[in-house]
Amino acid sequence: MQADEKHPQPPIPSVWTRPRRGKREQPALSREQIVSVALELLDTEGIDALSMRKLGTRLNAGATSLYTYVANKDELIELVVDEVYGEIEIPDPAAGIPWRAAAADCAHSFRAVILNHPWTASVLGELGVTQLGPNVMRLSESMLALFESAGLPAGEADFAVSAVGSYVIGTAVTEAAWLTTLARLGRSEEEWLASLLPTAEEAARDHPQLREQYASLRDKNPRETREEKFDYGLQRVLDGLETRLGQQP
Template sequence: MPADDSEQPKQPIASVWTRPRRGRREQPALSREQIVSAALELLDAEGADALSMRKLGTRLNAGATSMYTHVANKDELIELVVDAVYGEVDIPAAGGPDDWRDATTRCAHSLRATLLRHPWMASVAGELGVTQLGPNVMRLSEGLLALFEAAGLPAREADLAVSTLTSYVMGITTTEAAWLTTLARHGRSESELVESLWPAAEEAAREHPQLLEHYVSLRGKDPRETREEKFDYGLRMVLDGLEARLADSGGSGKG
């Protein structure tokens, strides 16, 4: 007979990562990995609004009981799927003070590419907050800490550097992902939609000459290249700031 709820240890916060695994007497019909994989496929195909426990059960040809063995609700499922996505990020090993910048750049680009492969992340990642305690998030955080500490930052500043870098990448990429979701909803290519928007944008900027000049300069340019250029520029600024800090603190700052 299962223990009474009052006998279970209380969770510090509602999360799949803080809830004790439920005991079971027999092997469930579905594994956690199967459930997460199917949920990821559904999210990639139809977006965050399409995900429900009932729809996922239909997709897996399984009853709710099979899934609730592993997750208590949809929120816990989202936590698992988000962590699975972070498992796709490439984290270069911390080699030393001379290659931290190249390694960090590769990691930042890998994080961006991962988020853009799963644009639904833009609508859910920010809602998880402190409950991002999964093994892949831990691996990413640990890897970045190691990179910045190898560069010469003390542990406390390395933690701040990780927050600065990930906030930049997540912030700009979330906007990109939302834009890609809009494109998918309209069923048009990025170039087609941007080209159709230019007349309205230029008309709105008629009384703002600097902005109008900027819009005119972008006309005919591949919008994907423009997004990548913006990302690279901002990333360089973040890393330039960290490099200057390393120089001030006596670290290498090379890369």
């Protein structure tokens, strides 16, 4: 049912879809300060530790005073996520880097940012209108321009950005969740792998290909293995886009 004048639809709940509240003449806080401290709290204690009360304590302010700047916790997380997106290195068109190398560099930077802020694994894809954040829009605009300059039509450039972004988020979020689990257990990847491999190899005794794969992991650095797997998948995504570019008139 469509909204009418008597029954208008409620606004989309997002920090980006409502007017920013006016500033006090001499504000004790700022939105930027709140976001900075919230990011620090999330990085050190994780998403479950974030509350307006705890954030207010860190800022030496009452939780109610924070609502002058953000309406609720969801809005705060939207702001912090956009702040994180601002750390992604975006290719400079003036640098003349080939489209494929520029896209790969941006994708690797995106992955690194997610792994540097592993709490994002629990919120990316679940938030409101995150695509309206200024840093996300700057990233999207740059990647659209990159794929259009490579030769894709505007509509396909949007699909290409989504394909690369979905691959990065899907892979990096899984990695971040895994690393968070290891940190909670107080174990390194090397320790976990050393304790698991004997059991895995025994379980795979009737599966020669799996057994060979597990055996090959014994002398590998698990972090390097994750990076190799990420780059392999990324290059195959870019292969597909390169093939599509070759089909353009």
